[in-house]
Amino acid sequence: EVFTALADLEELLDTEKVIIDTLKNYIKAEEQKVELLKRYADIYEIQHNRATEDVQTYVSNPINAYTLVKRLTTDLTELENLMGSQISRDYLTNISYFKESRLFPTDEDLNGAAVALTRLQDTYRLDTSSLARGELNGIKYSAELTAADCFELGRQSYNNGDYYHTLLWMTEANERLRKEANQTIHQSDILEYLAFSTYKQGNIHLALDLTNKLLEIVPTHPRALGNKVYYEDELQKSISSPKKKGDDESEDIQQQDEVHVPSDPYGREHYERLCRGEIKMPADLEAKLKCRYVTNNNPFLKIAPFKVEEAFINPNLYIFHDVMGDKEIETVKRLARPKFQRATVQNSVTGELEIAHYRISKSAWLKEHEHQHIADIAQRVEDMTGLSMATAEELQVVNYGIGGHYEPHFDFARKDEKNAFKSLGTGNRIATVLFYMSDVPQGGATVFPIVGAALWPKKGSAAFWHNLHPSGDGDVLTRHAACPVLAGSKWVSNKWIHEVGQEFRRPCTLERPPEDLRA
Numbered sequence: 001e002v003f004t005a006l007a008d009l010e011e012l013l014d015t016e017k018v019i020i021d022t023l024k025n026y027i028k029a030e031e032q033k034v035e036l037l038k039r040y041a042d043i044y045e046i047q048h049n050r051a052t053e054d055v056q057t058y059v060s061n062p063i064n065a066y067t068l069v070k071r072l073t074t075d076l077t078e079l080e081n082l083m084g085s086q087i088s089r090d091y092l093t094n095i096s097y098f099k100e101s102r103l104f105p106t107d108e109d110l111n112g113a114a115v116a117l118t119r120l121q122d123t124y125r126l127d128t129s130s131l132a133r134g135e136l137n138g139i140k141y142s143a144e145l146t147a148a149d150c151f152e153l154g155r156q157s158y159n160n161g162d163y164y165h166t167l168l169w170m171t172e173a174n175e176r177l178r179k180e181a182n183q184t185i186h187q188s189d190i191l192e193y194l195a196f197s198t199y200k201q202g203n204i205h206l207a208l209d210l211t212n213k214l215l216e217i218v219p220t221h222p223r224a225l226g227n228k229v230y231y232e233d234e235l236q237k238s239i240s241s242p243k244k245k246g247d248d249e250s251e252d253i254q255q256q257d258e259v260h261v262p263s264d265p266y267g268r269e270h271y272e273r274l275c276r277g278e279i280k281m282p283a284d285l286e287a288k289l290k291c292r293y294v295t296n297n298n299p300f301l302k303i304a305p306f307k308v309e310e311a312f313i314n315p316n317l318y319i320f321h322d323v324m325g326d327k328e329i330e331t332v333k334r335l336a337r338p339k340f341q342r343a344t345v346q347n348s349v350t351g352e353l354e355i356a357h358y359r360i361s362k363s364a365w366l367k368e369h370e371h372q373h374i375a376d377i378a379q380r381v382e383d384m385t386g387l388s389m390a391t392a393e394e395l396q397v398v399n400y401g402i403g404g405h406y407e408p409h410f411d412f413a414r415k416d417e418k419n420a421f422k423s424l425g426t427g428n429r430i431a432t433v434l435f436y437m438s439d440v441p442q443g444g445a446t447v448f449p450i451v452g453a454a455l456w457p458k459k460g461s462a463a464f465w466h467n468l469h470p471s472g473d474g475d476v477l478t479r480h481a482a483c484p485v486l487a488g489s490k491w492v493s494n495k496w497i498h499e500v501g502q503e504f505r506r507p508c509t510l511e512r513p514p515e516d517l518r519a
């Protein structure tokens with residue numbers, strides 16, 4: 001579960017430091033052992049050479065006779081003990097202590113991190129070679145990947161049955177390997193994955209070529225020999241009964257890339273374009289948007305009114321600027337860290353909270369009595385929105401790690417959903433206030449795919465919208481998502497405000513919106 005939040009990755013670096021020290025100490029101990037063995041060998045050799053100069057004289061000397069025998073008895077036993085000593089044992093124990101701790105990554109984490117990287121690759125259309133050079137959208141952030149690193153990404157994709165990414169990363173591994181002075185992986189390993197995933201993607205010809213190349217390097221490779229026969233057979237069959245056009249999966253994939261599919265607002269393509277910032281707001285709408293100072297008739301706000309920006313109309317999305325201070329942000333982060341759990345979502349059938357791949361982040365809940373800052377934030381939300389906090393949920397704090405995201409969803413519970421709010425007696429989630437507690441260098445927008453709106457995180461600001469129509473029906477246009485974080489760490493906290501208690505502040509109406517706008 002380490003990969004879901006950057007906060008945990010920071011702690012992992014501390015663990016890694018201890019492991020590096022352990023490794024260095026172990027190497028030192030092994031070096032001392034080898035030094036000692038060298039000294040023994042030298043002494044043996046000197047004595048031995050002296051003896052062989054004049055064997056007769058040497059052995060006839062009783063002292064020499066004694067030392068020769070001693071060298072081959074007690075000295076040798078000591079030597080044997082030294083050679084066989086398990087210096088590594090203590091150091092290994094030290095390492096396994098860390099491996100057993102809660103905060104040590106597992107193979108599952110490695111898989112999660114690899115999947116996150118391929119998700120980013122797709123969402124932000126990142127080219128494999130640039131990624132391998134440590135670049136994100138032309139900006140170099142990290143060290144380059146070795147051929148072995150790329151190979152591992154390919155292998156993880158392969159294990160997930162994702163042959164498309166296997167091909168991308170194995171091809172990159174092969175490219176990188178050609179330039180490596182100290183090769184980090186065997187080409188035959190790469191070729192094996194490359195050949196098989198090429199076959200899986202429907203290109204038997206190329207799969208056969210790659211297998212032949214593998215057999216040039218390792219002529220007795222058992223799997224390659226078997227596959228070669230199999231591919232040749234398949235090709236033979238396809239010659240005698242040619243496939244219909246369109247059967248070839250690799251062709252399909254290429255076609256998808258070329259044909260421009262108009263965006264379906266519910267589709268993946270549209271969502272990803274919004275995340276990439278490719279969908280601009282219509283100019284006539286942009287012209288209508290205003291910025292205001294808001295006092296909400298609150299005497300305190302006359303002195304320091306809120307700076308509110310309209311970010312979208314229908315649904316009305318607002319951005320409040322500078323509504324959470326750096327000190328408050330630090331408090332919220334500090335209190336949340338030890339409570340972080342992998343974020344959950346409510347199963348709409350059972351009503352149970354569960355972990356889902358479409359929401360990857362860590363979250364924690366903070367109560368007002370935990371710190372004055374948390375109480376202040378709740379009061380501020382009341383002042384900002386004019387809504388009562390009496391039935392609001394606690395402050396939810398969320399940290400998104402590598403590729404962390406939350407796919408399109410509604411914050412309110414739909415009519416057909418089994419929901420926990422009913423038993424709370426607080427009504428549905430009438431409105432959301434989402435505080436951005438960090439800047440995000442790349443990615444991480446909050447997007448509303450149905451209407452094509454995108455809000456970009458800015459530290460200290462907050463987004464606000466109503467989830468329900470005044471009639472109490474859910475507003476389908478508020479469907480929104482947190483795009484995957486491409487660079488940086490994204491911290492948000494949110495306050496979900498409920499219906500009960502708002503009767504006089506946001507009176508409900510009998511008038512209902514058209515059927516297709518309610519949920």
Ligand SMILES: O=C(O)CCC(=O)C(=O)O
Nearest residue numbers: 406411445446481482492
């Ligand atoms: O993090 C974001 O940008 C949105 C989060 C969100 O929609 C949620 O937590 O319900």
Ligand SMILES: [Fe+2]
Nearest residue numbers: 409410411480
């Ligand atoms: Fe949400």
